Amino acid sequence: MRPGTYVLLITSPLNVALNYLFVYTFNLHLIGAPLATGLSYWLSFLLLVLYARFIAGSACWGGWSRLCYQNLSTFARLAILGVVHVGTEWWAFEIVALAAGQLGTIPLAAQSVIMTTDQVMNTIPFGIGVAASARVGNLLGARNAKGAARAANVAAWLSMVMGVLVLIVLMAVKDFYAKIFNDDVNVIRLTAEVMPYVALFQIADGLNGSCGGSLRGMGRQHIGAAVNIVSYYMGALPLGIWLAFHGWGLAGLWVGQCIALYLVGAIEWVIVAWSDWEYQVEKAFERMDSGERAEIGGGLVEGQTNGGVGGDL
Numbered sequence: 444m445r446p447g448t449y450v451l452l453i454t455s456p457l458n459v460a461l462n463y464l465f466v467y468t469f470n471l472h473l474i475g476a477p478l479a480t481g482l483s484y485w486l487s488f489l490l491l492v493l494y495a496r497f498i499a500g501s502a503c504w505g506g507w508s509r510l511c512y513q514n515l516s517t518f519a520r521l522a523i524l525g526v527v528h529v530g531t532e533w534w535a536f537e538i539v540a541l542a543a544g545q546l547g548t549i550p551l552a553a554q555s556v557i558m559t560t561d562q563v564m565n566t567i568p569f570g571i572g573v574a575a576s577a578r579v580g581n582l583l584g585a586r587n588a589k590g591a592a593r594a595a596n597v598a599a600w601l602s603m604v605m606g607v608l609v610l611i612v613l614m615a616v617k618d619f620y621a622k623i624f625n626d627d628v629n630v631i632r633l634t635a636e637v638m639p640y641v642a643l644f645q646i647a648d649g650l651n652g653s654c655g656g657s658l659r660g661m662g663r664q665h666i667g668a669a670v671n672i673v674s675y676y677m678g679a680l681p682l683g684i685w686l687a688f689h690g691w692g693l694a695g696l697w698v699g700q701c702i703a704l705y706l707v708g709a710i711e712w713v714i715v716a717w718s719d720w721e722y723q724v725e726k727a728f729e730r731m732d733s734g735e736r737a738e739i740g741g742g743l744v745e746g747q748t749n750g751g752v753g754g755d756l
Contacts (some may be wrong), residue, residue: 444577446499450490458483497538515728524664531671535560535680535703539696542684549695553633553653557626557641557697561648564609568602568649571657579660583727595657602649602741609649613642631665633693640697650708657715661723662730670710679703 461482494500543554581663582591613620617638621631639649658667683699691698693746 444465446491446494450487450494453481453490454487470569475750479653484615499747509717514731521662521664523635525659526666528664528667528671530669532651532674532707534688534701535671535675538680539683539700542687543693546687549627549633552576552625552627553621553693556621556630556634556695557637559624560613560620561644564613564645565648567605567609568652571598571602571605572652572654572659574598575653575656579657580727583661583724583752584718584731586724591723592718595654595660597686597716598653598657599650599712599715601716602653603646606646609645610642613638613644613645617642637694637697642702644658644697644701644704646702647708650712651704654708654711654715658711658726661718662726664715666714667711670707670714674703674706674710680704700726 457572458479461479461663462476464470465479466473471477471478540554540558544551575595578598579591582588582594617635619631619639621634625631655667658664679699679702682702683696686695686698687693689695
């Protein structure tokens with residue numbers, strides 16, 4: 444986890460400076476923000492590459508060889524399912540933003556304030572989920588089934604505790620919080636009306652983030668993706684959009700999101716809590732078996748070649 448943190452300590456302050464420089468000093472206005480952010484992301488990527496190449500990357504990657512492509516299908520499958528797992532939730536929020544735009548200028552402005560706030564708050568459960576994913580995966584690789592189960596459950600409880608703390612903070616500032624972003628009285632009032640649903644949302648968001656991370660650590664991204672698709676796209680989004688355009692307005696969209704995330708969080712927690720962890724250890728090693736056989740096979744081929752050359756010499 445440290446390399447990414449080191450890089451962010453460099454690029455985050457630089458991102459602030461670049462945004463100010465492009466937007467105000469160079470008078471690029473709206474286009475300046477994405478340009479500055481894009482440059483910051485590229486710099487982060489390049490610094491991580493340099494770190495991996497020249498500082499500590501050789502500890503886990505020895506360079507390019509044909510062995511890099513072994514077990515690639517398993518990795519690609521897990522990666523694609525991981526994108527679907529995370530993406531189905533993020534895409535649902537973008538659909539909510541599009542629907543808010545159809546409600547009018549004031550709801551769209553309030554939605555912008557709420558979404559910015561939620562994205563910042565989401566870094567807490569998302570971080571817990573990343574840690575849970577790494578920890579659960581490591582413990583399964585160490586054949587420590589009880590430790591993996593304990594890590595997953597601790598992550599779930601920790602995320603809910605953090606969700607409660609965020610809920611308290613949001614409820615305490617709901618009446619004036621939007622003034623940070625907008626001085627329109629109507630936007631401030633509407634944000635305050637919707638904020639209780641956003642605050643309540645944080646507990647379920649935390650549970651979803653931590654349990655989703657545990658599922659990814661177990662290699663069960665497909666389960667998280669399936670739960671998200673059913674909860675969001677077959678239930679909550681249609682319900683939220685219907686409520687929004689039948690008298691509830693922006694609050695209706697967030698009621699739908701709350702229902703979806705509490706369903707997702709509860710279902711994923713049940714799946715994680717009732718998992719057969721000894722079986723998950725076996726599945727983890729099954730996924731690694733083909734890669735290990737390929738590596739052993741490659742080593743034998745290399746050894747035979749070296750032996751042959753030695754004999755000729």
